[in-house]
Amino acid sequence: MNDDKGRPDLRINGERLVSSIKEMGSIGFDPETGGRTRLALSDADKKGRDLLCRWMHEEGLDVKIDQIGNIFGVREGTDPSELPVMMGSHIDTVRDAGMFDGVYGVFGGLEVIRTLNENKVRTRKPLALAAFTNEEGARFQPDMMGSLFYTGTVGLEELLSSKDENGLTAADELDRIGYRGSGTVRAGRYIELHIEQGPRLYAEGLPIGVVRGIQGLAWWAGEYCGESNHAGSTPMDMRKDALLGVAELAAEAEKLALRLGNGSVATMGKISPKPDIINIIPGKCSFTLDFRQFEKSLFEEGKGEIERLITACAEKRGLKYNFRKVAEAPAVVFDSGMVELAERVSARLGLASKRMVSGASHDAQFLSPFCPTVMIFVPSKDGRSHCPEEWTEAEDLENGCNVLLHSVLELV
Template sequence: IDEIGNIFGVRNGSDEKKPPLMIGSHIDTVRDAGMFDGVFGVLGGLEVVKTLNDNDIKTERSLIVAAFSNEEGARFQPDMMGSLYYTGKADIKDLLSSEDDSGKTVGEELNRIGYRGSDTVQVGCYLELHIEQGPRLHAEGIPIGIVEGIQGLAWWTGEYFGESNHAGSTPMNMRKDTLLAASKLALEAEKLALRIGKGSVATMGRIKPHPDIINIVPGKCSFTIDFRQFDNVLFETGKEEIEKLIISCASERQLNYSFRNVAEVAPIVFDSEMVNTAEAKASFLGLKSMRMISGASHDAQFLTAICPSVMIFVPSTGGRSHCPEEWTDAHELENGCNVLLQTVSELV
């Protein structure tokens, strides 16, 4: 266990000079979630190790199964905290001082549960098995997705400031209603994503008016925006346009505003040789596969900065994820584990 709570299980290989192969994902989740996101990849890694052990198979490389801390960012921001720290993309002091809504810090909570360690491990290449969290594989009846890259992601938090006032006695044309500005922003962000196209998505997952009372015009409204795109040029264009929209929606209603970019990850491309290997192993097993871009962010996008990496997807029934209805059939999970096992066997 390292300083940020990442958990590493190590199966030693016969050649210490060869850098280890890591299989990883996460075991945290969001509120009202399903049972497959993240944890499937960790359990898949453990299943690979169990299979090797059961068959007394020795490997030259050491094999590491990793559970990265706070991938979702549901309680503490930024998300991907564990892989950010592991790959040297974030300072440990900043991460440990991150606070939740109640003022508790990451460091305090890691100490409380006994998961603030001091261990370190090295990595030579990285594989991540995951549910797709989207509809394509299920809709097209394809059992395996070979992931070539991950969309870039940008997150903003913002606030609009107007005037709280009486809902009955304040004329419509004299209001400074912050909720209406945020609502307009949500619609304009949708239009922007559709206009840019090529897989662009924009989401306002949180809009919180204040004082949030039925008979008061909201004088303050906080919000979040999530924008994603795989093409680097379109990613930069989308970010610029989002910030212009935040300002223009405030100006239309003569509101004050504040916003900041709280997370940003550039689009990434996975190692072509590892992509080819995973694809070949799916074919070897008689499983049809499809190359694809991940719409969701994953720890692998940071690992690829320090070592060759690839992801393997299995279908999500109906494309559902981050909800209780999230589901993948047992035989589909087995397919993914078998592709992972064969790919690992080729690389270790």
């Protein structure tokens, strides 16, 4: 029952974990696509929430809903003055999603609580399980709505007034599904278990990723202006082709990311030449640029270089240009003590782990400034996510959940 340090040497029930994830995965399931859709505050999201709340009640948790619909379940500790160690993630999905994104973190936390309950383990600090509202942002923007509200990063009124494409507000939809509450639970620590949603762990055959932070992100939108003209009668050396300037910028941005290395990524996701006609030289071309990097100095260098390239690629071809930065979020660095804890626990369980930086955003990044936070990743088959092919093997799900269990046991 106890290991050599007197800690309960428990293991979670992998079959129960997988069957719970599958049951949630059947809600909103579409047999035609093989995916499931539980957009935030939809009927399917309500069904998922109802299932989670039922299971929380069955484990004797004190269930609280806050003003943005975040769901918390609290398992009491023996010392009421302590803040809870919180586990959690989200249960909303994108369209035609896999069954693991978010759900794994919530039901992984539930499985930890079930394991403690069936082994009658009392803890000094309380434990809390959280499901944050609208992490995906597939229906209402901004994404991460629940954690933005929870951490006071964005005000309630602004979030509640967000409208979906049919003009329905988040406030009305929260009321309709019955999940606008008034409770809350403060977190003392936060651990989010999640699938990697990228290819690295799977490719390297590693069971555990310990996430040391989330990379910084900068977005620009801009436009190059040259001259539209006849595609047949304008010689190549007398053109001012805006699209060619943007094409060169795309190639230069790739070179920059490769040169900076260390996980730098640069993407031009949106390019619109005008007039966008087969026999006219594009006189205008608008574009977006997305640059991400975790290390502060490289992030700063990359941002400066991107802006220099936007200018240089236009001037080289005599194009006019304008651009502006439309978003910037600095990297989030998770608490080093929490990172070391997850690594230590993985090693003790005989599971190889690597430190990694998350490429995607998560609720944990907003919790991190408020309480010591870490994320634990498990492999995603072929790095696929946000699609019906999203897959993680049962053994990997079980391993990650055991790392969560023992990390929590060291904290409570």
